[in-house]
């Protein structure tokens with residue numbers, strides 16, 4: 001066994017940002033694409049919105065979870081390929097009750113779903129040695145305690161990805177790359 005992997009939900013498994021953009025256009029008249037979101041904190045990109053308004057949007061879109069797609073259609077197959085080597089935990093801050101339904105509908109197999117109050121708690125799970133996340137701060141805290149962080153490249157973490165020099169941090173360009181990195185870990 002290669003150990004336990006903690007995989008983030010929003011921005012890693014679930015493409016909730018695309019859905020959020022549709023919501024933002026309808027509710028706030030914001031016209032933008034995923035590539036325009038160059039900060040993790042979306043209210044720093046669209047400064048007419050407050051942090052709370054951004055979060056409200058995510059809360060709203062998860063009510064209609066059927067409409068949220070995956071970050072990659074390959075995810076169920078990839079997780080299946082990793083099953084012999086790793087145990088999968090979903091590590092998220094998303095408290096929505098529909099998360100379990102979404103995972104089930106998308107045929108994403110996992111051992112445990114762990115919901116945190118704060119992103120800085122994530123790295124503390126003793127049994128988890130590898131984390132996959134799109135949030136640089138999570139990946140940084142993971143690397144600091146000597147664990148492996150895999151950052152899934154997104155427009156909002158591009159700058160961090162480019163500047164990363166930590167040997168505990170790997171940058172994955174897409175989900176197939178995530179698979180490659182994981183199968184390569186001894």
Ligand SMILES: [Mg+2]
Nearest residue numbers: 008010011134
């Ligand atoms: Mg995320």
